[in-house]
Amino acid sequence: MIRIVYFPKIGVPQFNLPFTSLRSALADPEGLVWVDMVESDADEINRVLVNQFHFHPLAVEDCQSDGYQTPKLDDYGDYLFLIIQSVIGEGSFEDEPTRELNIFLGKNYLVSSSLKKITAVEIFRKRLEKDERLYQNGSDFLCHALLDRVVDDFIPHLDQLEEEIDYLEEAVLSNPDPKTLERILRLKRYTMTLRRVIAPQREVINRLCRDDFPMIDPYSRMYFRDIYDHLVRIYDLLDGIRDMTTSALEVYLNATSLRLNEVMKALTIVSTIFLPLSFVAGVYGMNFHYMPELEWRWGYPMVWLIFILIVAGMLTFFRKRRWF
Amino acid sequence: MIRIVYFPKIGVPQFNLPFTSLRSALADPEGLVWVDMVESDADEINRVLVNQFHFHPLAVEDCQSDGYQTPKLDDYGDYLFLIIQSVIGEGSFEDEPTRELNIFLGKNYLVSSSLKKITAVEIFRKRLEKDERLYQNGSDFLCHALLDRVVDDFIPHLDQLEEEIDYLEEAVLSNPDPKTLERILRLKRYTMTLRRVIAPQREVINRLCRDDFPMIDPYSRMYFRDIYDHLVRIYDLLDGIRDMTTSALEVYLNATSLRLNEVMKALTIVSTIFLPLSFVAGVYGMNFHYMPELEWRWGYPMVWLIFILIVAGMLTFFRKRRWF
Amino acid sequence: MIRIVYFPKIGVPQFNLPFTSLRSALADPEGLVWVDMVESDADEINRVLVNQFHFHPLAVEDCQSDGYQTPKLDDYGDYLFLIIQSVIGEGSFEDEPTRELNIFLGKNYLVSSSLKKITAVEIFRKRLEKDERLYQNGSDFLCHALLDRVVDDFIPHLDQLEEEIDYLEEAVLSNPDPKTLERILRLKRYTMTLRRVIAPQREVINRLCRDDFPMIDPYSRMYFRDIYDHLVRIYDLLDGIRDMTTSALEVYLNATSLRLNEVMKALTIVSTIFLPLSFVAGVYGMNFHYMPELEWRWGYPMVWLIFILIVAGMLTFFRKRRWF
Amino acid sequence: MIRIVYFPKIGVPQFNLPFTSLRSALADPEGLVWVDMVESDADEINRVLVNQFHFHPLAVEDCQSDGYQTPKLDDYGDYLFLIIQSVIGEGSFEDEPTRELNIFLGKNYLVSSSLKKITAVEIFRKRLEKDERLYQNGSDFLCHALLDRVVDDFIPHLDQLEEEIDYLEEAVLSNPDPKTLERILRLKRYTMTLRRVIAPQREVINRLCRDDFPMIDPYSRMYFRDIYDHLVRIYDLLDGIRDMTTSALEVYLNATSLRLNEVMKALTIVSTIFLPLSFVAGVYGMNFHYMPELEWRWGYPMVWLIFILIVAGMLTFFRKRRWF
Amino acid sequence: MIRIVYFPKIGVPQFNLPFTSLRSALADPEGLVWVDMVESDADEINRVLVNQFHFHPLAVEDCQSDGYQTPKLDDYGDYLFLIIQSVIGEGSFEDEPTRELNIFLGKNYLVSSSLKKITAVEIFRKRLEKDERLYQNGSDFLCHALLDRVVDDFIPHLDQLEEEIDYLEEAVLSNPDPKTLERILRLKRYTMTLRRVIAPQREVINRLCRDDFPMIDPYSRMYFRDIYDHLVRIYDLLDGIRDMTTSALEVYLNATSLRLNEVMKALTIVSTIFLPLSFVAGVYGMNFHYMPELEWRWGYPMVWLIFILIVAGMLTFFRKRRWF
Numbered sequence A, B, C, D, E: 001m002i003r004i005v006y007f008p009k010i011g012v013p014q015f016n017l018p019f020t021s022l023r024s025a026l027a028d029p030e031g032l033v034w035v036d037m038v039e040s041d042a043d044e045i046n047r048v049l050v051n052q053f054h055f056h057p058l059a060v061e062d063c064q065s066d067g068y069q070t071p072k073l074d075d076y077g078d079y080l081f082l083i084i085q086s087v088i089g090e091g092s093f094e095d096e097p098t099r100e101l102n103i104f105l106g107k108n109y110l111v112s113s114s115l116k117k118i119t120a121v122e123i124f125r126k127r128l129e130k131d132e133r134l135y136q137n138g139s140d141f142l143c144h145a146l147l148d149r150v151v152d153d154f155i156p157h158l159d160q161l162e163e164e165i166d167y168l169e170e171a172v173l174s175n176p177d178p179k180t181l182e183r184i185l186r187l188k189r190y191t192m193t194l195r196r197v198i199a200p201q202r203e204v205i206n207r208l209c210r211d212d213f214p215m216i217d218p219y220s221r222m223y224f225r226d227i228y229d230h231l232v233r234i235y236d237l238l239d240g241i242r243d244m245t246t247s248a249l250e251v252y253l254n255a256t257s258l259r260l261n262e263v264m265k266a267l268t269i270v271s272t273i274f275l276p277l278s279f280v281a282g283v284y285g286m287n288f289h290y291m292p293e294l295e296w297r298w299g300y301p302m303v304w305l306i307f308i309l310i311v312a313g314m315l316t317f318f319r320k321r322r323w324f
């Protein structure tokens, strides 16, 4: 799907510009064009990226390949090519956390391309219809607005991560079963993967606000710097979540070992009480012909007294050791 | 709340300058103005930061957003914009450890802004009334004095952290229960979070004493360097506390496993003594018709002798193994 | 084995050029020559690398030594010498993961040399016969095409690693025996070794796309940058796999300790039920002459009642502690 | 206490120069003055550092503050200000390992100041009386000689650390009790703290031999480089000690778990031998009217044979499993 | 011991040149002199290093001090001073792994000095007699040949380390006793120490091939680069060995815990079988007057049936849980 928006210098923007008008729109140096390609097949890619814009074959190849690609910024002179990762944010923390967005930034155009629909782009599209400031400051500001949208999308997803870790921190105390362990480890891995996405993404944005590119004017740099700040914060939050999962793991493993302690205590208490008792009973179950105690009148009550003394002694001992 | 202080070149400072006089005070290039905004709503922000000072919208936005922001320094040419974190220091080590302070530093003014009251700023305000050196050396020195106050506030809080770790180091030996574990982990996490705040804060101050800004004269740089030293020391102390919590955790986990050892020893001692005794008693409880020992005159005393020999042998064995 | 391919500026390439024509082919500054040496003995090495190309003795020595060598790039002025590691990818994860490929890159020639056959080179050779773009852009582009092939070969091998870790993540839950542990540790070590290969390889390619070499024209740099991207991604994937093996190890160790818990619970339940029962039975097995209960009509049924009450009490206690 | 030494260009040095002659001594550009202040109160500090030398208030403040300060080097143009940490070396490894020494280095003077007496300074003072080379090469060489003395003091203290770790490495095998654990952890923490002192101290000395300061001539730089080498070696040794404490900790924790294994084996051996024996004895203690074995002539000896067979079988089984 | 070799520009080298001819040999700018000092006392050091060569006192001091010194390179203008560590390689992995070699490299001379004999130097000396290429390319090439020999000596020693870790990897599975643990930890520490030696040594060689020194001509730099490659490889191998020892440690600790599991299973199986059996036997050992079962004709066989059913049930239960 190809969606073209044309913002003339004066007058209202034309959403859904037909493809046939693209060439003339691009010829207007004062205007601004946004071409958004979603789920485009090889034919569409060819018509737009190759035949119309003559982008470098390697950049076009990156737009088409569907494996994970690390965020990066390639400077092709007339245009910049960016690979950005946008968060999916479904909350299961199991699959790939992000989806790839490819961006070409030229003097008077912005081309975005993704193999699957990206929520942040759709929302950005709706905003464009309402907020004219977004497209009245050139292609670099338009690009900033899109990237800002993409990065802002990470924040609510991080809130989900924090909810999960909050839940897990309670679960390791109240319910430390193997399922909890699995969720802890899954969250940890997911957080590590996200960090590996955010770190290079942060560096890409850092270059946009630090390096000197002809299509980015100094005025816009501060805005990219603002996005950079957000990515620094996101990275910090991920660091914090990783620390918390590590702590949760430690509590979990300790809970397992505390339970073993408890089980062993129960066993030890019962054994150390009843083994002596049984021994005493066994002594007076012997069949020796000459056992004076057996004939005593108070022999049997006396044995009960011994039983009671043993139990009392043991319980005192355990109390002193604070076993219960 | 907007609080304005005006320090004319000659004469006494005017605390609580009315907002209407702000413009003329700022017009005095030899004077110095401090505008302090606390819990300001959008309207106050607008009147002061936007309409009066014309600060960059991104900096204004940062003053208004209430999530955690990493300390940073933005150079807007005419003025510097700083995000600084001031410690709260309540002693529970559970929540966010710091509160954000936003600072604008211009040639002849200092603007500070925070969403909530910050103790360090209030104390600084009181000091201003007594110590005229603080405002007689220009806006950079005034800014230094404020930052110095903010950073000095961390030291007593670190003392609290050290008291906590001192307590915990004893508790893991005398009372290693799950509550102690929780406090150890909480302290560790809190310390890690503080480190993530201090590290970039240190870099912000480092830039103030290293880079060349028109509103900071060489004379003042040494003073920022002094604050930098304090932050280096704070970071070192946090490093030490983190090491100590890790040690405390190791002692705790070892205490758990030592307890298990103790319980198991008790069980083993009792079992290995009474199982053989019970067996011997069981043998002479058998009902075979032809058991010569049962008819012996000294059979019963002999069995007691066997009992005593077994117990003595076992105790000797345990002693040799140093089980008690 | 020496295999020479000559690509004249105009006309079809000559595969299997005889060695005697090599000198005249190299004399053609517009043509391009690829010399591929596999399992060459000292004599072949001498004839080609020393007598024909006069390569530096240290580079020639590196081609002949058969220990592991870290990927590197040496600039000899007229030519570049590269040591590259190509993945073997057999799937046992036990031996050295890679095989060394030595490359000399000159203005109008490419010399590759390896002690053993390398799959990637053979595939590259076949592609050359079909795709003329590969050799129509000079020796640098030809070299890029070969390196691209070598690096692409890592991807399916990483898929094998991911399959192994997927298997192991299930195995640690369903079947945590020592064999699983061994496979986890082997995979971890293999991954670490691969990382140590990939990291310097990535830096070699980085230099090819960043530094200024006379035999690499700016047009080709972007292509080396594409290979660099792949190596960055491979390194990221290896990072992910390492994290996952660490997690699997943690689950494995926890499974061992959970099993111990289960065994101990079984022991404790049985002991705490039967030790009291045996004691009661032992009491009424005593031979005291005066034991009134023994003569009661309902003594024996009463004892069974006691047995049942003890068992019921114990089971209730265990249920409450959720031991089964 | 203020101690002043004046080294005129020609003639003998004047130890214990009175304070009143300090000004004229400093006025001699060819002479060299060393002012050493120990345990000085505010008044002495004022007279010397402020009124006589006019040092920067921040440097003076650092001399007076008594918290731990990270080693640093401040360049005030006319003089350098150094904070150096000198080892105390008492051998308990519990308190702060170092004491602060403040040094001002000018063209023709050296001022040292410390809140408490420092052994290295006292020894240095005594050496001065004997070795005239130390003061015949200018203030930079004098400063080098003092720093060399301070750094050399660390070496015997590190030997103490190595003795401690040697002792602990044996103790974890022969006597792994909680006291040993405490000493291991204390040593580890102490070593970490020392590393945090040495690392910045090394960088301070590195700057003295690398940067260009007017009061340090090229000839002296090599001598600072020599001190730098010692600090590198000290840091390496601390690294080694840290590794060894970590190993000792691992052996300790393993010893705990080996002990548990041993205890459990004893329990298991006794239980698995005597539980079957007691069962057999229990069988022939039953009171059934019709139990043929009880009436057999060789019933009782036969039971003893069974007992012996069971014990022999169990011991064989344990031997095969190598349990003892 | 002082051994002097003089290589005149033309003619055969003079091994064992007498000390008295050293001055004239050094005066020949076209010739090359190698002075090798082993176990030299203060007098020899003085005669050669101080009086003859006038080397810097700090360098001479380094030659004489016998503690461990980190590899380094000092540039004294006319000559370079290197501290290099040569491996001892005895195979016990217990003591210091290396011995110090001091090298002075001048325009037309090479001076080597060590407190104890170094194998690599002796072998190098023998090679010199056979291979004239080594001394026909100037002092830098001679120095390279010596360093190459020293670095090559590490490789067979690393093979010993790999044999040790191969042995240990088997031992942790077949024979995980405390002695194995000790060897693992010793190997780990030894490897860490070696890494701390190799890392700075690598940097020293890196400076020789990267920096611009008058006594090293560009032609020789490639040869130092070759040594650098070897050190990179050695460092990689050490990294791998460290990873493998860590894995071996993990297997060892797991083996300990698996053994505990096995012991506990044996105990649990025996207890859970015999405790119920003994209880049943105990029931029919009670002396109640009214116990109908005792008088039944088939009472006793019935009890045996109960015994067999209990054992069968337990074994089935254990089988199902896969306890054996």
Ligand SMILES: [Mg+2]
Pocket (backbone or CB within 6 Å): A061, A062, A063, A064, A065, A066, A067, A069, A100
């Ligand atoms: Mg793609």
Ligand SMILES: [Mg+2]
Pocket (backbone or CB within 6 Å): A148, A149, A151, A152, A226, A227, A230
């Ligand atoms: Mg944003």
Ligand SMILES: [Mg+2]
Pocket (backbone or CB within 6 Å): none
């Ligand atoms: Mg960064």
Ligand SMILES: [Mg+2]
Pocket (backbone or CB within 6 Å): A226, A229, B058, B061, B062
């Ligand atoms: Mg912002």
Ligand SMILES: [Mg+2]
Pocket (backbone or CB within 6 Å): A148, A226, B061
């Ligand atoms: Mg924003």
Ligand SMILES: [Mg+2]
Pocket (backbone or CB within 6 Å): A236, A237, A240, B193, B196
């Ligand atoms: Mg945080």
Ligand SMILES: [Mg+2]
Pocket (backbone or CB within 6 Å): B061, B062, B063, B064, B065, B066, B067, B069, B100
């Ligand atoms: Mg804010």
Ligand SMILES: [Mg+2]
Pocket (backbone or CB within 6 Å): B148, B149, B151, B152, B226, B227, B230
């Ligand atoms: Mg301060």
Ligand SMILES: [Mg+2]
Pocket (backbone or CB within 6 Å): none
């Ligand atoms: Mg820093």
Ligand SMILES: [Mg+2]
Pocket (backbone or CB within 6 Å): B226, B229, D058, D061, D062
């Ligand atoms: Mg200070």
Ligand SMILES: [Mg+2]
Pocket (backbone or CB within 6 Å): B235, B236, B239, D196
């Ligand atoms: Mg530090």
Ligand SMILES: [Mg+2]
Pocket (backbone or CB within 6 Å): B236, B237, B240, D068, D193
């Ligand atoms: Mg400290």
Ligand SMILES: [Mg+2]
Pocket (backbone or CB within 6 Å): C061, C062, C063, C064, C065, C066, C067, C069, C100
């Ligand atoms: Mg090779």
Ligand SMILES: [Mg+2]
Pocket (backbone or CB within 6 Å): C148, C149, C151, C152, C226, C227, C230
């Ligand atoms: Mg590729």
Ligand SMILES: [Mg+2]
Pocket (backbone or CB within 6 Å): A058, A061, A062, C226, C229
């Ligand atoms: Mg690509």
Ligand SMILES: [Mg+2]
Pocket (backbone or CB within 6 Å): A061, C148, C226
């Ligand atoms: Mg490609």
